[in-house]
Amino acid sequence: MEKRFYVTTPIYYVNAEPHIGHAYTTIVADVMNRFHKLLGYETFFLTGTDEHGDKIVRAAQEAGMDPKAYADRISALFRDTWSRLNITHDHFIRTTDPNHGRVVQYILQKVYDSGDIYFDTYEGLYCVGCERFYTQRELVDGKCPDHDREPEKRQEANYFFRMSRYQDWLIEHIEKHPDFIRPERYRNEVLSFLREPLEDLCISRPRERLSWGIPLPFDNRYVTYVWFDALINYVSALDYPDGPLFARFWPFAQHLIAKDILKPHGIYWPTMIRAAGIEPYCHLNVHGYWKINEGKMSKSRGSVVRPLDLVPIYGLDAFRYFLLREMVFGLDANFSEEALIQRLNADLANDLGNLFSRTMGMTERYFGGRIPPFGEPLDEPERALRAQMERSRDDYVKELSQWGFHKGLMAVWEGINAANKYIDDVAPWTLAKDPVRTSRLQTVMRTLLEVNRQVAVLLSPVMPETSETMLARLGIKRRALDLRLEEDTGWGGLQEGTAVQKGEALFPRVDLNAWQEGRDRRPPSATAPQTKAAGAAAGKASEPISLETFATIDLRVGVIKHAERIPKSKKLLKLVVDVGEERQVVAGIAETHDPETLPGRQVVIVANLKPAKLMGIESQGMVLAAHDGRHLRLIGPEAPVTPGSKVS
Ligand SMILES: Nc1ncnc2c1ncn2[C@@H]1O[C@H](COP(=O)(O)OP(=O)(O)OP(=O)(O)O)[C@@H](O)[C@H]1O
Numbered sequence: 204m205e206k207r208f209y210v211t212t213p214i215y216y217v218n219a220e221p222h223i224g225h226a227y228t229t230i231v232a233d234v235m236n237r238f239h240k241l242l243g244y245e246t247f248f249l250t251g252t253d254e255h256g257d258k259i260v261r262a263a264q265e266a267g268m269d270p271k272a273y274a275d276r277i278s279a280l281f282r283d284t285w286s287r288l289n290i291t292h293d294h295f296i297r298t299t300d301p302n303h304g305r306v307v308q309y310i311l312q313k314v315y316d317s318g319d320i321y322f323d324t325y326e327g328l329y330c331v332g333c334e335r336f337y338t339q340r341e342l343v344d345g346k347c348p349d350h351d352r353e354p355e356k357r358q359e360a361n362y363f364f365r366m367s368r369y370q371d372w373l374i375e376h377i378e379k380h381p382d383f384i385r386p387e388r389y390r391n392e393v394l395s396f397l398r399e400p401l402e403d404l405c406i407s408r409p410r411e412r413l414s415w416g417i418p419l420p421f422d423n424r425y426v427t428y429v430w431f432d433a434l435i436n437y438v439s440a441l442d443y444p445d446g447p448l449f450a451r452f453w454p455f456a457q458h459l460i461a462k463d464i465l466k467p468h469g470i471y472w473p474t475m476i477r478a479a480g481i482e483p484y485c486h487l488n489v490h491g492y493w494k495i496n497e498g499k500m501s502k503s504r505g506s507v508v509r510p511l512d513l514v515p516i517y518g519l520d521a522f523r524y525f526l527l528r529e530m531v532f533g534l535d536a537n538f539s540e541e542a543l544i545q546r547l548n549a550d551l552a553n554d555l556g557n558l559f560s561r562t563m564g565m566t567e568r569y570f571g572g573r574i575p576p577f578g579e580p581l582d583e584p585e586r587a588l589r590a591q592m593e594r595s596r597d598d599y600v601k602e603l604s605q606w607g608f609h610k611g612l613m614a615v616w617e618g619i620n621a622a623n624k625y626i627d628d629v630a631p632w633t634l635a636k637d638p639v640r641t642s643r644l645q646t647v648m649r650t651l652l653e654v655n656r657q658v659a660v661l662l663s664p665v666m667p668e669t670s671e672t673m674l675a676r677l678g679i680k681r682r683a684l685d686l687r688l689e690e691d692t693g694w695g696g697l698q699e700g701t702a703v704q705k706g707e708a709l710f711p712r713v714d715l716n717a718w719q720e721g722r723d724r725r726p727p728s729a730t731a732p733q734t735k736a737a738g739a740a741a742g743k744a745s746e747p748i749s750l751e752t753f754a755t756i757d758l759r760v761g762v763i764k765h766a767e768r769i770p771k772s773k774k775l776l777k778l779v780v781d782v783g784e785e786r787q788v789v790a791g792i793a794e795t796h797d798p799e800t801l802p803g804r805q806v807v808i809v810a811n812l813k814p815a816k817l818m819g820i821e822s823q824g825m826v827l828a829a830h831d832g833r834h835l836r837l838i839g840p841e842a843p844v845t846p847g848s849k850v851s
């Protein structure tokens with residue numbers, strides 16, 4: 204069978220900014236994509252955004268924008284976040300892409316023609332938050348379990364998909380393919396849904412109520428229900444029906460989701476594609492929730508941690524490692540910065556960081572920083588360490604193949620810990636004192652250098668930057684994505700005589716006590732350790748001013764019309780801001796804000812500042828932002844106001 208791998212994330216709803224939950228899913232998919240490349244697979248990795256439906260219309264209204272402009276902005280935020288998290292997706296799909304719309308209509312028409320879509324009137328209980336009808340049975344105390352509020356009664360004439368017709372087929376398919384849905388708990392959950400008769404699925408929304416969607420090809424008084432639209436992204440992105448990507452990758456499809464969307468993916472989607480005559484996907488992989496204080500982190504609930512707030516502080520790879528190591532795939536996990544710091548210190552700074560710096564330091568000291576040849580034949584301790592590394596590698600591959608990240612990483616750490624213990628046991632420093640034992644010392648150090656190289660290769664899917672750094676310091680200039688497990692983890696892959704570099708610590712420790720004290724003293728947003736400007740966050744007392752003096756400052760609300768980078772400047776963006784009239788403003792926000800994400804955003808401007816030139820560009824005002832040493836946040840009104848409104 205061809206070695207191919209197709210992985211998808213859910214397409215995220217563009218009703219708010221990405222948080223750790225989205226980052227986790229997307230990083231997991233990225234790790235699996237990189238892991239399969241490491242194993243020599245040809246891969247395709249898809250992510251994107253879900254942009255239709257009345258939730259988006261409402262979010263856009265609140266932001267004072269039209270749905271498309273709003274979707275453009277949030278979708279760009281997601282794309283920008285992924286590029287900062289080193290995500291290697293091959294395609295980013297948006298459900299507003301014209302090709303996607305065409306494929307949705309094609310599938311609707313096909314299923315309609317084959318008689319699996321019919322028109323009917325329906326009365327039911329509708330949750331606005333979920334955008335769907337609920338059966339009594341699904342409610343908890345008469346309320347939507349996700350939104351904790353009572354659904355409203357609604358009657359509507361709509362189109363229905365004959366999902367019930369595929370119930371028996373689906374049960375049989377799941378029973379025949381035990382890992383169709385995994386881990387097992389979610390397979391069982393789907394089977395238990397299927398023990399009750401499956402109802403048909405309402406797949407349309409009357410246009411007069413919701414126009415922001417894909418029109419039904421057979422009745423343009425209706426648009427497509429968001430789920431029927433969204434799920435199809437997994438095949439439209441491959442140019443179903445005729446595209447070469449579809450033929451190449453669909454037979455290897457693996458979806459990745461959190462348990463919140465198990466039903467659409469475990470029931471709607473397989474029956475939809477069955478009805479359309481498409482083969483079922485291979486696997487649905489389901490993970491649990493990241494929680495904060497026991498509640499699900501969720502955009503709608505507003506309890507979120509933003510990935511881009513953590514990465515500058517702890518480093519991208521520590522963040523990626525933490526997410527994969529901390530959560531048991533399939534179960535919920537609690538997110539806390541303390542836990543992140545603890546893992547960073549224990550696993551990365553101590554275990555991995557020490558192994559690397561001790562190995563490199565001793566190579567510098569004993570061999571002038573050049574990789575020694577193997578000296579005398581391997582002795583018992585080396586053979587044991589090699590055997591351990593081979594076990595680590597095999598277990599890692601086995602676990603990751605089944606999405607068992609925490610166990611896979613633990614397997615690598617068994618190798619790392621064995622190597623650290625090996626150093627303590629053979630004590631190279633005593634060998635170094637004895638010139639007769641140089642040949643033994645060569646064997647010891649070379650063994651350790653090879654272990655470090657293997658560790659770097661094994662970790663490349665999870666920590667690509669660290670992997671590249673370690674290899675570069677070992678004299679191997681390779682991109683993480685070009686590494687191949689077979690060729691690159693054999694013994695003796697290092698080049699004798701090559702100069703190595705110890706360099707700085709791979710992972711600086713974070714002082715947890717200081718961090719905890721700092722958090723107790725400062726407001727929550729200013730709890731960053733290791734931040735250069737942290738002191739500034741405390742703020743300085745300043746001279747009091749009179750109201751008259753304050754009134755001389757002309758503060759106004761403006762809406763950003765346009766934003767672009769200024770060539771050669773890392774910090775500055777050039778903005779055009781509408782403050783009743785258009786102003787060109789230069790703002791030092793390029794490191795924290797992507798220009799694509801800014802148009803439409805309302806900000807506060809000092810409108811009577813003397814014009815000044817920055818990098819040769821005139822700035823006619825200043826954008827206000829708050830800075831706590833960790834975040835730079837633009838200041839704006841709580842809800843949109845007319846551009847030019849005075850701030851006082
Ligand atoms: N707390 C979380 N833990 C893990 N993954 C999450 C979490 N929240 C969202 N996700 C990821 O995002 C997907 C859902 O995306 P969606 O855009 O609906 O996010 P959301 O924050 O749950 O939104 P909302 O709260 O508005 O329903 C999940 O299937 C999962 O992949």
Ligand SMILES: [Zn+2]
Pocket residue numbers: 330331332333334347348349350351
């Ligand atoms: Zn609901």
